[in-house]
Amino acid sequence: xxxxxxxxxxxxxxxxxxxxxxxxxxxxxxxxxxxxxxxxxxxxxxxxxxxxxxxxxxxxxxxxxxxxxxxxxxxxxxxxxxxxxxxxxxxxxxxxxxxxxxxxxxxxxxxxxxxxxxxxxxxxxxxxxxxxxxxxxxxxxxxxxxxxxxxxxxxxxxxxxxxxxxxxxxxxxxxxxxxxxxxxxxxxxxxxxxxxxxxxxxxxxxxxxxxxxxxxxxxxxxxxxxxxxxxxxxxxxxxxxxxxxxxxxxxxxxxxxxxxxxxxxxxxxxxxxxxxxxxxxxxxxxxxxxxxxxxxxxxxxxxxxxxxxxxxxxxxxxxxxxxxxxxxxxxxxxxxxxxxxxxxxxxxxxxxxxxxxxxx
Amino acid sequence: xxxxxxxxxxxxxxxxxxxxxxxxxxxxxxxxxxxxxxxxxxxxxxxxxxxxxxxxxxxxxxxxxxxxxxxxxxxxxxxxxxxxxxxxxxxxxxxxxxxxxxxxxxxxxxxxxxxxxxxxxxxxxxxxxxxxxxxxxxxxxxxxxxxxxxxxxxxxxxxxxxxxxxxxxxxxxxxxxxxxxxxxxxxxxxxxxxxxxxxxxxxxxxxxxxxxxxxxxxxxxxxxxxxxxxxxxxxxxxxxxxxxxxxxxxxxxxxxxxxxxxxxxxxxxxxxxxxxxxxxxxxxxxxxxxxxxxxxxxxxxxxx
Numbered sequence: 001x002x003x004x005x006x007x008x009x010x011x012x013x014x015x016x017x018x019x020x021x022x023x024x025x026x027x028x029x030x031x032x033x034x035x036x037x038x039x040x041x042x043x044x045x046x047x048x049x050x051x052x053x054x055x056x057x058x059x060x061x062x063x064x065x066x067x068x069x070x071x072x073x074x075x076x077x078x079x080x081x082x083x084x085x086x087x088x089x090x091x092x093x094x095x096x097x098x099x100x101x102x103x104x105x106x107x108x109x110x111x112x113x114x115x116x117x118x119x120x121x122x123x124x125x126x127x128x129x130x131x132x133x134x135x136x137x138x139x140x141x142x143x144x145x146x147x148x149x150x151x152x153x154x155x156x157x158x159x160x161x162x163x164x165x166x167x168x169x170x171x172x173x174x175x176x177x178x179x180x181x182x183x184x185x186x187x188x189x190x191x192x193x194x195x196x197x198x199x200x201x202x203x204x205x206x207x208x209x210x211x212x213x214x215x216x217x218x219x220x221x222x223x224x225x226x227x228x229x230x231x232x233x234x235x236x237x238x239x240x241x242x243x244x245x246x247x248x249x250x251x252x253x254x255x256x257x258x259x260x261x262x263x264x265x266x267x268x269x270x271x272x273x274x275x276x277x278x279x280x281x282x283x284x285x286x287x288x289x290x291x292x293x294x295x296x297x298x299x300x301x302x303x304x305x306x307x308x309x310x311x312x313x314x315x316x317x318x319x320x321x322x323x324x325x326x327x328x329x330x331x332x333x334x335x336x337x338x339x340x341x342x343x344x345x346x347x348x349x350x351x352x353x354x355x356x357x358x359x360x
Numbered sequence: 361x362x363x364x365x366x367x368x369x370x371x372x373x374x375x376x377x378x379x380x381x382x383x384x385x386x387x388x389x390x391x392x393x394x395x396x397x398x399x400x401x402x403x404x405x406x407x408x409x410x411x412x413x414x415x416x417x418x419x420x421x422x423x424x425x426x427x428x429x430x431x432x433x434x435x436x437x438x439x440x441x442x443x444x445x446x447x448x449x450x451x452x453x454x455x456x457x458x459x460x461x462x463x464x465x466x467x468x469x470x471x472x473x474x475x476x477x478x479x480x481x482x483x484x485x486x487x488x489x490x491x492x493x494x495x496x497x498x499x500x501x502x503x504x505x506x507x508x509x510x511x512x513x514x515x516x517x518x519x520x521x522x523x524x525x526x527x528x529x530x531x532x533x534x535x536x537x538x539x540x541x542x543x544x545x546x547x548x549x550x551x552x553x554x555x556x557x558x559x560x561x562x563x564x565x566x567x568x569x570x571x572x573x574x575x576x577x578x579x580x581x582x583x584x585x586x587x588x589x590x591x592x593x594x595x596x597x598x599x600x601x602x603x604x605x606x607x608x609x610x611x612x613x614x615x616x617x618x619x620x621x622x623x624x625x626x627x628x629x630x631x632x633x634x635x636x637x638x639x640x641x642x643x644x645x646x647x648x649x650x651x652x653x654x655x656x657x658x659x660x661x662x663x664x
Contacts, residue, residue: 052550073556085547089569098565099555132657150555 002062002076002153003028004049004186009058011044018044019210021058026203031180031187033201035194036233041210043158046190050079050156062154078147079156082163084139086131086146092118093127096146117148137168144179154186161196173199194234198222206230228357231283231350237314240284240324243354246272255282255351258320260299265346272351275360283350286314286327289342291334296343301326306336317342390633397626403616410623417627427628429603430611437518437607438586441525446579448526449533450571454563457541467538471531478528482595485524486511489596511597514604521593521605528592529585533578540574541567573650580643584636608632 006024010017019041026032034042047053049060051072059066067075078099086095093114094101100110118124121141131139140160147155161169161176177200180187191197197204198218205215206229214221214230225231231239244257253269255262262282264272290296301317301324308330315326315334326342334340351360397417401410421427456466473481488495489510497507510520544567552566568575590609593599599606599614606614608628616625 050550050554052553072550072554077554079551079554081547081551083545083547085545085551087548087552087566087570088545089572098552098557102556102561102565130657132654146551146555 005061007059007061009060010056011048012056022212029184029186031200031202033189033191033197033204034207035191035197035204036207037192040207042190042207046156046158046188049188050077051075076152077154077156078150078152080143080147080160082159084143086139086142088131091128091130092142095142096149099150113149117145121145136164140164140172157189159191176200195236206233226359228281228352235285237286237325242282242319242322244280244282246278246280255280260319262297262344263346268351271360277353279354281352281354283352285348286325288345288348289326291328291332291342293341293343296345298341299344300339300341302339303334303336306334393626393629396623397630399623401622402620403622417623421627426603427611430606430608433606434587434608438583441522441586442579442582444526445530445533445582449530450537452534453537453541457538471535473528474531478591479595481524481528482592486596489520512601514601517597517601517605521596524592524596529582536574536578540571544570576646577643580639584639587636
């Protein structure tokens with residue numbers, strides 16, 4: 001379980017630079033999630049770590065050892081692929097034991113390991129079948145099992161749940177979370193699904209356009225995103241952004257825009273005094289708005305749609321020209337089409353520079 | 361009601377011309393040949409004048425040393441050329457399954473021999489094998505080696521026709537293998553690299569087993585072709601020296617034209633036909649079995 005360090009690692013295909021040089025350090029025994037939209041370079045990063053892609057620059061270190069010239073098999077890692085990548089002509093048992101058989105492990109040891117992992121993943125009855133005879137969820141487990149049998153120091157997951165339906169995905173996610181706590185290994189997990197990232201990661205690395213936007217614990221990312229991209233990417237439903245302007249009035253700093261004027265808390269307005277720009281984007285989490293107007297600054301919103309989700313509802317509302325999502329308890333129903341006053345929890349307001357998207 | 365009937369007949373109407381041509385051009389000659397194989401018939405007779413001799417032609421075949429010899433030559437030829445071609449073709453495909461500059465040009469060059477008419481291939485190789493002016497012997501001589509009796513010694517002649525056939529038909533196996541290789545699931549290859557497979561282990565444990573369905577069909581296609589081979593050998597050696605390269609189709613043509621025994625030739629043709637049918641059925645049933653198995657697996661997977 002080495003400490004993995006990316007040192008100025010870069011990747012380009014011909015003249016197209018997909019990953020400008022970046023640094024990244026993954027601590028020993030950590031579950032790291034690389035998350036970002038398609039094409040952000042997260043899979044490429046993982047594949048470089050796996051040795052399936054060459055580096056165009058920089059070096060990856062396992063502890064102090066450079067590994068970029070090593071073959072994948074010499075990096076002591078196991079990988080779960082998005083499409084599972086099972087060997088179609090081998091039975092499940094053979095699939096799972098392939099690496100051990102190549103390593104010429106004793107037969108009894110192979111059998112023992114395969115059986116143990118198969119029992120852990122509830123796939124023991126499937127060992128004699130071939131991958132084509134399994135459902136998607138079962139194949140997923142086998143892919144996981146094949147990686148676990150290896151007992152490698154580092155586990156890599158390349159969007160392992162994205163081919164499953166929503167229900168199964170939720171189930172597997174929970175099982176993975178359980179596995180994470182029982183297996184003390186480095187795990188690097190790539191996904192485009194922020195829910196997976198939030199629920200699984202000890203640490204999340206948010207990537208976009210080949211750049212690492214921010215890394216931190218799920219809570220850090222949620223509570224203090226460094227820019228608009230991270231703020232919008234993390235959290236579900238995602239954060240509302242409304243353009244506005246900072247104004248000083250009545251001894252306080254306000255953010256003023258089309259259809260709203262919100263006071264800023266002291267600590268936020270103190271920070272605003274240091275910045276030049278007045279054109280900003282206000283970030284409001286759907287959960288920062290409440291129907292209880294006594295709890296926050298008032299804002300008038302026109303409710304367009306009310307999406308009933310059960311215990312909670314998501315209201316699609318309009319503030320001037322911008323759509324604003326509001327998360328409410330379904331116990332206080334809101335009629336679509338009405339104009340309502342909501343309370344904004346001012347301590348949760350985030351202000352971003354409109355031009356650069358950086359959080360102020 | 362009436363239009364419904366017409367609609368039902370439509371597919372058969374469209375099939376009719378093809379069926380008719382099949383019947384005239386395929387079934388009729390085959391029927392004719394089967395009938396002829398029961399006759400003692402020489403070309404000066406009309407078919408009606410020939411004596412019906414039952415299975416005598418077939419019985420004769422089994423005791424005809426020349427026929428058995430050429431049957432053996434055919435088997436030997438087919439087995440050797442197909443094995444060598446499979447080995448080289450698949451090997452080349454494994455070697456060239458990568459992104460190199462100019463690969464498409466290289467591929468085109470590789471399959472060129474396949475596109476040359478067999479007669480031309482025969483003539484080409486006959487000049488190259490020529491004992492004095494052929495390129496092989498001239499080269500050998502200029503390098504100070506003994507010349508080789510390419511087409512005039514029994515064993516050498518057999519080797520020579522094998523070489524020519526391998527030259528022409530290896531590309532067929534090469535392109536099919538390459539296509540099979542390039543359609544293999546990439547992620548399984550990557551998984552095997554991570555699992556620790558070396559290049560060789562990847563070939564043996566992953567690539568070849570996954571290519572197997574294509575390889576088996578390719579093998580059977582080539583085997584069927586190899587049993588029917590005629591032109592190249594006809595031009596190169598005409599079956600000689602002795603009977604060393606006299607494959608079945610050559611024997612059949614000589615029996616009909618030189619020995620003027622049409623009935624006997626028809627019996628031989630039937631013999632070859634049955635052999636090829638067995639191979640074809642083998643291929644057919646193999647395909648069928650694969651399909652059935654795939655369908656069963658799919659059904660099983662969907663149940664879960």
